[in-house]
Amino acid sequence: MSKTRFIAKRLLECLVSLVVMSFVIFSLLYIAPGDPARSLVGAKKVTPELLSKIREQYHLDDPFLTQYTRWVHDAVSLEFGNSIKAGYPVIDYIAPHAAVTFQLVGLSLLLSIIIGVGLGVVSARRKGRLTDRIIDISSIIGTCSPSFALGLVLLYVFSYQFGIFPMYGIGEPGNLPDVLWHLILPAITLTVGVSALLIKITRSAMLKEVSSDYAVFMRARAIPTGKIVFSQLKNASAPVLTSTGLVLASLFGATVLIENVFSIPGLGVLLTTSVTFRDVPVVQFIALMLGGIICLTSAFVDILVYFFNPTIHRTPNNDKKAKGAS
C-alpha cells in the first residue's frame, strides 16, 4: 500500500467513525427521557403555549431525521447552533471549558509520558529485580486507584495539610502560570492511572529489545548505556506511540470526576450536565471534538509509525502482491 493511500485510508476511517458517532449520540439523546424546554423553565407553573414556543425555537418537535439532517447540514458549514441551556453559540459556550481541559490533559499527558515511559524502561532493564517489582506493584496500585478518591486524598494531604497546592478552581483566567499552578494537583491525579498504563506498555515493548541480539552486541562493544537505551526505546516505540489514542481517551474520560473534585470548569463536567439536560448541540460538539482529537491523534501516530516502518501495516495479501509485482 502506498503512503498516500495509507494516509487517505486512515483519514477516511476517522471521518466514518465521526459520522457514525454523531448519529449514535444524536439517536441516544433523542430517545433519552426528558424535555429540554421543561428543564429550562423548571418546576413552575407554565402554559403549554410557552413550552411550545421554546420547543419551536430549538426545533425540538421536529421528527428525528429532520433534526439530524439539519444538524449535519449546519455542522458542514461550521454552524453548530446555540446551546439550549445557555442560549448562545455552542463554540463560545464551550471555548473556556475546552481551554481548561486541554491544559489539564496536556499537562497530564506530559507527566504521564515522562513518568510512564521512564519507569517502563527502568522496569524492563531491571526485570525480576527489586526495582522492577516495586515499579510493577506501584503501577498496579496506580491502575486500581479510583481517580476521585485519589484526588481527594491528594487534596487533603498537599492542599489542606501542607498547603502546597491551591485547593480548588483554576485561578485567575488569562494568567497561564496561575492556571497551570492550579492544574498541577488534578494533573498528577490523572497521571497516576495513565502513567501506570504506559509503564506496562513500555515495559512489555522494551523487554523484547533488552534481550535482543543487537543490544547484546552493543553492550559487548562497550557502547554507552544511554545510547543503548535510546536505540532500544526507538525500536520499542511503535506500541507506545500507537497507544497515544488510548491514553488520550483515558485522560479525557477521567477528567469528569477529577474536574468535579477540584472544582475545575472543564469539558467533563460540562458534558455530564449537558447530557442530562439533553443539550444536544453542546453534547454533539464536545463528543465530535474529543472524538476528532482522539481519531486524528491515533491516525497521525499510525502514519508516523508507518513512515518509520512500512512493514508494520503490511498484510499477507499486500506482501503477496508486492512479491508478485517484483
Next chain:
Amino acid sequence: MKRQRKLLTRTVAVIVLILALISLSACGNSNAPGNDAAKEKPLVIAVPDSINLLEAGQEGSVIQYYIQQIVNEGLVAIGEDGKIHPALAESWEDENSTVWTFNLRKDAKFSDGSPVTIDDIIYSIERSADPEQSPSIAYFYPEGFTTEKVDESTLKITLPHAQSNFIWSISNNGGLFVTKKEWAENAEAIGSAKDLLLGSGPYKVAEFSPGSHVTLEASDTWWGGTPEVKQVRIDFISDNQTRLLAFKQGDVDFAFDIPISQIGDYQSVNGAKVQTYKDRSYVGLTFDLTVKPFDNEHVRKAVAYAIDSQGIIDSIKDGYPEKATAFTAPEQFATVLSADDAREKLNALTHYEYNMEKAKEEFALSGAAPFSTTIYYPDSNQDLGKASLVIADSLKEIGITVDVQEIPVEQWLNEMGSGTKGIDWMDYRPPTLDPAEIAIWFLDTTGQGTNPANWTDPSVQPYLQAVYEKSAEEGLDDLLKGIDIAQEQAIYAPIWWGEAAVAYNSSIEVDNFTSYTFLSQNWPKNFSFTK
C-alpha cells in the same frame, strides 16, 4: 548500574524542574497587576452549584438570581424584612390590580455611568416576557399585557386581567432585570464571560469565569450609595468534601447551603459558626387524579395518613426540617404575617397526622383492592429516595405495594403532572416571597395540566380568583381557604418545609441570616469583616 541511576535521576530532575518552573512563575504572579486580592480582601462565598451564564432569564437557577439581585434592579426589590421596597420605581399604584402605574426614579444610573431611561425599562420588560430570550422568567408576564410610556418618568403596565401579585413579576426576585437597551441589543450573549451583565444595582460584575467563579465589585453609581463591602467573590464548588476542606483552609469565608450531614464538620472548625434557617421550600407528595385509583379520595387520604412525616425527618434529615402541614411554608407569608402567626394558621388547616389505623379505615372505605404503584424520585435529591422507601414500608401495611425508582431530574420535571404517575414528589423553593406563589399553581383547576395533580374541582376557583384580585393582606383568608379545600381532599400530602444551613468563619460576621438575605436589594451589607 550507575548509568541507570543517572537516567532515573535525570527523569526525576526533569519532572521537578517543570513543577518548579510552573510554581515559580505562579508565585511570581500572585501580586501581578489585576490581582485585586492583594488590594482588598473580597468576601468569598462558596456555593454548591455551578453556572455558566450569569443571566437568570435563561435558566433561572438560584445562584443566578443571587447574582443578578445585586447587579440588575427591577422596578421593586425585597428588603431584609422580606417586604417589597422601591427600586427603580420610587412609588406605584394600581387600579383593580389591572392597571399598574410606576413613578420612576430619576437618579438611577447604570454601572457605566449612563442614566437608566424609561426606554431601557420597557425594553427589559419586553425582553423578560419573550420566551425565546428569557424562557425561564417569561411566565411571570400574562399573555396580552401592554406597557405604555406616559412620560419620561411614568410607566403604565396594563394586564389583561386582575393580578394583585404582579408586583413580584416586576421585581428582580421574579421576572425583571433592567439592563441598558443599547448595550443589550449589541451584546452577543448577555451574562456570558464575553458580555458581562450591565445593570444599575449596587454591584457590577468585574470578572466571570464560567463554572468557576464570579467577582463582583461595588458600583459607585448606585442611587443608594457605594456599598461598604467592596468586593464579593462567589466560588462554585460542587463537591461537598472539597468545599469543606476549602472552608477549613480559610479559602472560603461563607459556605452556602452546606449538607445537614456536614454540620458537625463545619462546627469543628476553629471559630466557625453554623446557622440553620428555614429556606421556604416545600417537599411533599402530589396525587394525580387522572391515574386510578388516586381519583378515589379515600385512597389519597389513606396514603396521607400512612406517611410518618416526623419519622422521615428524624431518620433521614437528622430532625432538621419542619414537619409541613400545608404546601406553603410559614416564612413564605413574610409580607403579611410573622412566621409564627403563619404557622399557627397553617397548622389549623386540614391535614392528616400519621395514623395507621385511620389509614387502614380510609383504605377500607375506598373499596379499592390492594394494588401496586411506583414512586419515582429525581436523582438530584437522594433524600427523596430514602423517604420513598420509608413511605413504601408504611403503605405495605395497608395493602399498597410501592416500587421506588430513581429517574433523572430532567425526566422527573418533564413527567410532572403528565398523567403517568399516580404519586409524585414535589420539591419546590419559591424564588419570590409572594405568599400565593405555589397556590396559584396548585389551586388552578381551570383545566387539565394547569396544576400538577390534574385536579379539576371548580369549587376552589372563586378563592383563587379573590387571591388574584385582592391585595395579599385582603386575600389571605381566601388563599388559606383554597389551600384547605385542596388539603381536605388530600390532593397534596405535605411532608416537610425545608431547612438549610450556612457556615461562616471567624473572619466575618453575618447579621441574622434568613431565606430573604440573598434575595435582598444589597445583600452583601449583611456581611462584615471582623479582622
